[in-house]
Amino acid sequence: MEDLKLLPAQLDALLTGETNTVANLSNASALLMQTLPDLNWAGFYLFDEANNDLVLGPFQGKVACMHITPGNGVVGTSFTQKEVLVVPNVHEFAGHIACDSASNSEIVAPIIVNDKIVAILDIDSPKLDRFSDADAVAITEFAAIVAKHF
Known part of the structure; x- marks a missing residue:
């Protein structure tokens, strides 16, 4: 898929020259939603180091969970493992947090700045097994561009 x-x-072209993190994350989530088919949520959880908490940030989609503890759910697991996770069926993921019952598959990627995770990119789909290896590569690159403009 081109x-x-x-x-x-x-994304890099869109964010170049903008220094406001909220604006950049907002446009990044909008770009995902308007570009990729079969999504029902795309956005960010920002790491609050003082409270050891992942807090809902800019997103596109239905209302979402506002706090996720590192290690919990797909987002929290990505944070503790410091890696991209592709989950073909979220209902089979131990400890999955169901913020939207319509979500069936998920891909998440850490946003890493100066060797620290500052956020997690979270993308959900109502389709089972929506995300491929090619998606994982592109989303890893997408997350690196977000980090560059964070």
Whole structure:
């Protein structure tokens, strides 16, 4: 899919010159929602170091869980493992947090700045097994571009 390959470069062009993190994360989540098919949520959880908590940040989609503890759910597991996770069926993921019962698959990626995770990119789909290895590569690159502009 050509859109997927172009996504990181599109994001970099979109964010170049903007220094406001909220604006950048907002446009990044909007770009994902308007570009990738079969999504029902795309956004960020920001790490609050003082409270050891992942807090809901800019997103596109239905209302969401506002706090996720590191180690809990797909987002919290990505945070503690410091890696991209692709979950074909969230209902089979131990400890899955069901913020939206319509979500069936998920991909998450850490946003790493100066060797610290500052946020987690979270993307959900109502389709089972929505995210491929190619998606994981593109989302990893997308997360690196977000980090560059954080």
